Amino acid sequence: MTRTVRRLAGFGAAALLLTFTAACSSPDTGEQDDDRGSAPTRPSVRKPVAGAAFDYQLGGPYPPPDQVRAVARDRTAEPVPGLYNICYVNAFQAQPGDAVTWWQKHHPDLLLRDEDGALVIDEDWEEPLLDIGTPARRDALMDVVGPWIDGCADAGYDAVEPDNLDSYERSDGLLGAPDAVAFATLLADRAHEQGLAIAQKNTTDLLPHRARVGFDFAVVEECARYDECGDFTDAYRGRVFDIEYTDTDFTTACDTWAKTLSITLRDRDVEPAGADGHVYRRC
Numbered sequence: 001m002t003r004t005v006r007r008l009a010g011f012g013a014a015a016l017l018l019t020f021t022a023a024c025s026s027p028d029t030g031e032q033d034d035d036r037g038s039a040p041t042r043p044s045v046r047k048p049v050a051g052a053a054f055d056y057q058l059g060g061p062y063p064p065p066d067q068v069r070a071v072a073r074d075r076t077a078e079p080v081p082g083l084y085n086i087c088y089v090n091a092f093q094a095q096p097g098d099a100v101t102w103w104q105k106h107h108p109d110l111l112l113r114d115e116d117g118a119l120v121i122d123e124d125w126e127e128p129l130l131d132i133g134t135p136a137r138r139d140a141l142m143d144v145v146g147p148w149i150d151g152c153a154d155a156g157y158d159a160v161e162p163d164n165l166d167s168y169e170r171s172d173g174l175l176g177a178p179d180a181v182a183f184a185t186l187l188a189d190r191a192h193e194q195g196l197a198i199a200q201k202n203t204t205d206l207l208p209h210r211a212r213v214g215f216d217f218a219v220v221e222e223c224a225r226y227d228e229c230g231d232f233t234d235a236y237r238g239r240v241f242d243i244e245y246t247d248t249d250f251t252t253a254c255d256t257w258a259k260t261l262s263i264t265l266r267d268r269d270v271e272p273a274g275a276d277g278h279v280y281r282r283c
Helices: 011-016 098-106 135-155 165-170 177-193 204-213 229-236 247-257
Strands: 030-033 045-048 054-057 070-074 084-090 159-163 197-201 217-221 240-244 262-266 280-282
Touching: 045 084, 045 197, 054 240, 054 262, 084 135, 135 159, 135 177, 159 177, 165 177, 165 204, 177 197, 177 204, 197 204, 204 229, 217 229, 229 240, 229 247, 240 247, 247 262
Parallel strands: 054 070, 070 084, 084 159, 159 197, 197 217, 217 240, 240 262
Antiparallel strands: 030 045, 262 280
């Protein structure tokens, strides 16, 4: 299901962001993943604590509100010392603006095109889809996206949130769920190699494949609005960060799921604190 959250645009967004000192999270903000951590060739992966108070800061970083224990930020921003930090990566689509030009210049063959050679676009955000339709193209994309994941680990993040897992639904039939599962599996392997947990972003249709992919938790938008909270709760045992964008949906989520999930109300543009239109509440 297509979501409508605002994402940072372009590779130059880092210049606009507030700076925080990078640091790994403190021991009480996550849980050790004993299963994956047992492999001697991989660093340990820590899942977030179920129900941890959360802030979604994709529109620009700012000091998190009191009591927040987990935060998601764009990969161009620094993590917050002492919190569980989730690194946002637009892994299945190109960011709009200058980033589209960058892809067209450096990796034009990795952008999905229709039979006429035109780019296939997510029209809600003017984001071209990446072509995950063959093993060769998925491997080539990992040469680009993989280092972004490595950068999240180097910066001190605890987890990665690869967005637009559901982009195949906007591909005019050129991509399918198996393509998304195959590429997500590559992303999960890369994240785990770097000691990062990985979040499933939305996409209830792919919940049956979560173990095969290797997803550790979920970041979902509007699960109350779309009646999906129960599905994600059952799948991830409460390790779910839900973001709602209307008062009505937030109230519904809190009334039903506040004891189980971490629920946050944000403005759709996820503006930083102090900006016009900024909204942040939690149950």
